[in-house]
Amino acid sequence: MEQHSGHALVHRDDEASKIGMWLFIFTELLLFGGLFVVYAVYRHLNPVAFHLAAEELDVTVGTINTVILLVSSMTIAMATSSIKLGNKRLTLLLLSITMILAIIFMVNKYFEWGGKISHGIYPNSQTLLDLSQGDVLFFGLYYAMTGLHALHIIVGLVIIAVMFFKVWNGSINNDYNVQLENSGLYWHLVDLIWIFLFPLFYLIT
Amino acid sequence: MEPNYLEYKGKYKGIFAWIFSTDHKRIGLLYLYAVGAFFCVGALLGLLMKLELIAPDKTIMEAQVYNSVFTLHGITMIFLVVIPGLPAVFGNFLLPIMIGAKDVAFPKLNLLSWWVYVFGALLALSSQFMGSGPPDTGWTFYAPYSFQTQSNVLPAVMGAFVLGFSSILTGLNFIVTMHRMRAPGMGWFRMPLFPWTLYATAWIQLLATPIVGITLLMIVAERTLGIGFFDPAKGGDPILYQHLFWIYSHPAVYIMILPAMGAISEILPTFSKKPIFGYKALVFSSLAIALVGYFVWGHHMFTAGMSGTALYAFSFLTFLVAIPSAIKVFNWVSTLYKASIDMQTPFYWATSFIFVFMIGGFSGLVLGALATNVHVHDTAFVVAHFHFIVFGGVGYAFFGAIHYWFPKIWGRMYDVKWANFGWLTFFIGYLALYGPMFYLGLVGMPRRYFDYLPEYHGPNILSSLGAIVMIGGLAIIITNLIISSRRGETAKANPWGGSTLEWTVPSPPPLENFEEIPVVDKNPYEYK
Amino acid sequence: MSQDEHKHVVSYKTYTIILINLLILTAISVAVTEIELGPLTVFMAVFLASVKSALVLIYFMHLKFDNAMYKIMVGLVLVVFVIVMVITFLDYNFR
Numbered sequence: 001m002e003q004h005s006g007h008a009l010v011h012r013d014d015e016a017s018k019i020g021m022w023l024f025i026f027t028e029l030l031l032f033g034g035l036f037v038v039y040a041v042y043r044h045l046n047p048v049a050f051h052l053a054a055e056e057l058d059v060t061v062g063t064i065n066t067v068i069l070l071v072s073s074m075t076i077a078m079a080t081s082s083i084k085l086g087n088k089r090l091t092l093l094l095l096s097i098t099m100i101l102a103i104i105f106m107v108n109k110y111f112e113w114g115g116k117i118s119h120g121i122y123p124n125s126q127t128l129l130d131l132s133q134g135d136v137l138f139f140g141l142y143y144a145m146t147g148l149h150a151l152h153i154i155v156g157l158v159i160i161a162v163m164f165f166k167v168w169n170g171s172i173n174n175d176y177n178v179q180l181e182n183s184g185l186y187w188h189l190v191d192l193i194w195i196f197l198f199p200l201f202y203l204i205t
Numbered sequence: 206m207e208p209n210y211l212e213y214k215g216k217y218k219g220i221f222a223w224i225f226s227t228d229h230k231r232i233g234l235l236y237l238y239a240v241g242a243f244f245c246v247g248a249l250l251g252l253l254m255k256l257e258l259i260a261p262d263k264t265i266m267e268a269q270v271y272n273s274v275f276t277l278h279g280i281t282m283i284f285l286v287v288i289p290g291l292p293a294v295f296g297n298f299l300l301p302i303m304i305g306a307k308d309v310a311f312p313k314l315n316l317l318s319w320w321v322y323v324f325g326a327l328l329a330l331s332s333q334f335m336g337s338g339p340p341d342t343g344w345t346f347y348a349p350y351s352f353q354t355q356s357n358v359l360p361a362v363m364g365a366f367v368l369g370f371s372s373i374l375t376g377l378n379f380i381v382t383m384h385r386m387r388a389p390g391m392g393w394f395r396m397p398l399f400p401w402t403l404y405a406t407a408w409i410q411l412l413a414t415p416i417v418g419i420t421l422l423m424i425v426a427e428r429t430l431g432i433g434f435f436d437p438a439k440g441g442d443p444i445l446y447q448h449l450f451w452i453y454s455h456p457a458v459y460i461m462i463l464p465a466m467g468a469i470s471e472i473l474p475t476f477s478k479k480p481i482f483g484y485k486a487l488v489f490s491s492l493a494i495a496l497v498g499y500f501v502w503g504h505h506m507f508t509a510g511m512s513g514t515a516l517y518a519f520s521f522l523t524f525l526v527a528i529p530s531a532i533k534v535f536n537w538v539s540t541l542y543k544a545s546i547d548m549q550t551p552f553y554w555a556t557s558f559i560f561v562f563m564i565g566g567f568s569g570l571v572l573g574a575l576a577t578n579v580h581v582h583d584t585a586f587v588v589a590h591f592h593f594i595v596f597g598g599v600g601y602a603f604f605g606a607i608h609y610w611f612p613k614i615w616g617r618m619y620d621v622k623w624a625n626f627g628w629l630t631f632f633i634g635y636l637a638l639y640g641p642m643f644y645l646g647l648v649g650m651p652r653r654y655f656d657y658l659p660e661y662h663g664p665n666i667l668s669s670l671g672a673i674v675m676i677g678g679l680a681i682i683i684t685n686l687i688i689s690s691r692r693g694e695t696a697k698a699n700p701w702g703g704s705t706l707e708w709t710v711p712s713p714p715p716l717e718n719f720e721e722i723p724v725v726d727k728n729p730y731e732y733k
Numbered sequence: 734m735s736q737d738e739h740k741h742v743v744s745y746k747t748y749t750i751i752l753i754n755l756l757i758l759t760a761i762s763v764a765v766t767e768i769e770l771g772p773l774t775v776f777m778a779v780f781l782a783s784v785k786s787a788l789v790l791i792y793f794m795h796l797k798f799d800n801a802m803y804k805i806m807v808g809l810v811l812v813v814f815v816i817v818m819v820i821t822f823l824d825y826n827f828r
């Protein structure tokens with residue numbers, strides 16, 4: 001796993017990789033945490049505007065995306081079980097489903113953002129600036145937070161694709177699978193963030 | 206016997222044998238050279254500022270140049286020097302050896318974080334040479350000025366963001382290393398104090414750095430997209446920027462000072478030939494500083510317009526964090542009590558550290574108290590205070606550490622007479638430089654101006670002369686170390702009689718540190 | 734090295750049950766918005782989201798089956814974040 005350029009140090013420690021992944025997840029949580037602080041403060045300062053602006057977002061699309069992410073979280077969790085049981089075909093199937101769900105999520109997001117942008121609502125647009133200050137902040141946060149989240153979906157998608165390949169060629173197997181487990185943790189993190197983004201933007205109306 | 210890490214020939218040659226090495230010792234030295242170079246740049250910029258302030262009116266530079274110089278001085282010293290300073294240099298070199306491991310948990314990641322550091326540094330410095338003039342915001346990038354100024358803020362902000370990644374990766378690596386790779390028999394409470402402080406530091410790096418990361422990204426979004434989070438014209442609140450910025454940047458002070466405290470806790474028992482006083486108290490005070498230090502950020506904003514309740518809370522928490530710091534000072538001094546002290550260069554640095562750290566700490570209480578803060582806020586008093594903590598803390602500990610571990614790192618000994626003379630010159634210059642600034646601040650001289658009223662002239666002359674003496678001291682110290690690292694006498698494995706694990710291996714250490722992983726059956730500071 | 738800890742395999746059934754619970758909670762949180770709860774709306778939404786994220790952390794992310802260290806770390810991080818939020822609001826709530 002780790003090769004010294006100077007000397008070969010054969011050193012495999014799955015537990016260390018897992019601790020490392022969790023620590024990385026903490027940094028991700030606090031990265032979004034900063035944005036949640038901003039959201040909380042501006043919601044507190046502009047309660048009415050946030051309330052009205054949230055009604056502009058489509059609850060149905062939000063709910064569908066929530067269901068998609070929850071299901072994909074389950075499929076990748078199942079994949080970590082199936083690889084340990086040595087069921088390679090099922091693992092590949094579950095990973096494919098996860099990737100397809102992630103792509104559907106992004107497509108939904110694309111149409112949602114596209115719709116908003118075609119109505120002239122995007123950061124610093126004249127339409128948005130003509131609305132109240134609360135609206136400017138709400139949509140600014142909407143783009144910043146869901147945008148950063150979407151970026152994580154894309155990264156997750158790439159990671160899962162790599163995992164798919166590694167399972168396929170057998171370098172991840174029922175003995176060595178901590179990488180898949182860590183990718184699963186990352187994907188759950190993405191889910192976790194969305195669990196909070198969904199009510200804060202779509203539901204609190 | 207295995208060749209030592211300096212001479213080992215790997216698959217790469219020349220400089221590539223260093224910049225592609227995953228050996229924690231070589232990476233530690235890579236950081237040392239980079240940090241050392243940036244430190245010299247930062248120190249010279251500081252000297253330029255002091256020369257400007259040697260007389261009122263324009264002396265050597267215009268106001269706009271001065272603004273750029275203090276911005277670059279701040280960015281360099283904070284992000285490039287003191288934050289990676291002790292953890293990345295000595296942490297990398299010593300942590301694995303001190304806990305009895307062959308390397309850190311993720312050696313490749315370790316090399317990556319050095320590369321990320323270099324990339325971030327170049328990005329930050331590129332702001333000086335391209336675009337519309339060097340940034341003039343100060344290292345804090347306060348909104349709304351940071352997105353209104355025409356100067357080239359973007360690369361500096363992005364550089365700071367990238368540097369944050371490097372810091373996070375180092376912290377992550379260290380935590381996992383300490384959890385998984387301690388030698389058999391080394392329970393948590395047999396771990397030496399320097400690793401302990403690195404552990405506390407690493408948690409701050411992990412939990413605080415992402416906040417500034419996202420904040421800097423918001424500044425980028427503000428400048429490029431006009432997203433409006435900190436723009437009062439669009440409903441944003443500039444004070445929220447200050448909150449977010451200091452949520453990281455105050456704990457960052459503890460990222461700097463905790464490993465410094467750890468290095469002092471290693472040096473003092475070795476030269477006292479006596480177990481450190483109150484080992485567990487020192488451990489828990491490190492953890493307490495890390496935890497409470499996370500919640501005191503508001504004391505940078507006492508005059509910004511926060512609510513009264515927040516002012517009381519932050520002032521209270523600030524006083525609270527003084528307690529574990531004081532515990533450390535008491536324990537260091539008690540370690541010296543009735544000890545058979547060996548007066549060596551690292552010991553001079555360590556004791557002068559305690560002296561300047563206490564001055565910095567007490568002046569911090571003046572700033573932490575609401576009433577006096579209003580009087581001295583944004584004056585030279587603040588500048589004197591944080592230089593006593595940051596430079597007095599990290600700088601003294603860094604030089605103490607390098608004189609302490611020098612024989613281990615290079616396997617050679619430095620010239621003690623020159624080292625002591627350099628210390629004395631530096632110490633005198635240092636006090637003359639920053640001492641008068643306390644007075645100047647109290648009588649009302651503001652910070653960050655290239656000019657001042659004539660009545661402040663006298664102390665400013667003393668301060669500027671101090672700066673020249675101090676830079677002279679620095680030159681002596683650095684020259685002595687560079688020459689000695691090539692031509693010094695060969696050093697023994699344990700020249701000081703230290704009792705921690707790094708002194709049990711040869712100097713310089715072999716490639717994999719230990720031929721056999723040691724079994725630890727005693728506490729870290731036991732002297733025969 | 735104790736590779737055996739990793740051999741703990743969570744059954745597909747457990748994951749399915751957790752997913753069903755998560756979907757029910759999502760349905761509840763959407764349905765709740767139809768009811769006028771006044772100031773409790775935000776509280777209700779964040780509360781339900783917290784329950785959901787707890788399920789994800791405990792089962793999907795295996796906290797239940799990991800050793801205590803992970804639980805302590807996650808708890809610590811959440812506590813730190815909550816304190817940061819509270820302290821920030823000591824400013825904004827009393828301005």
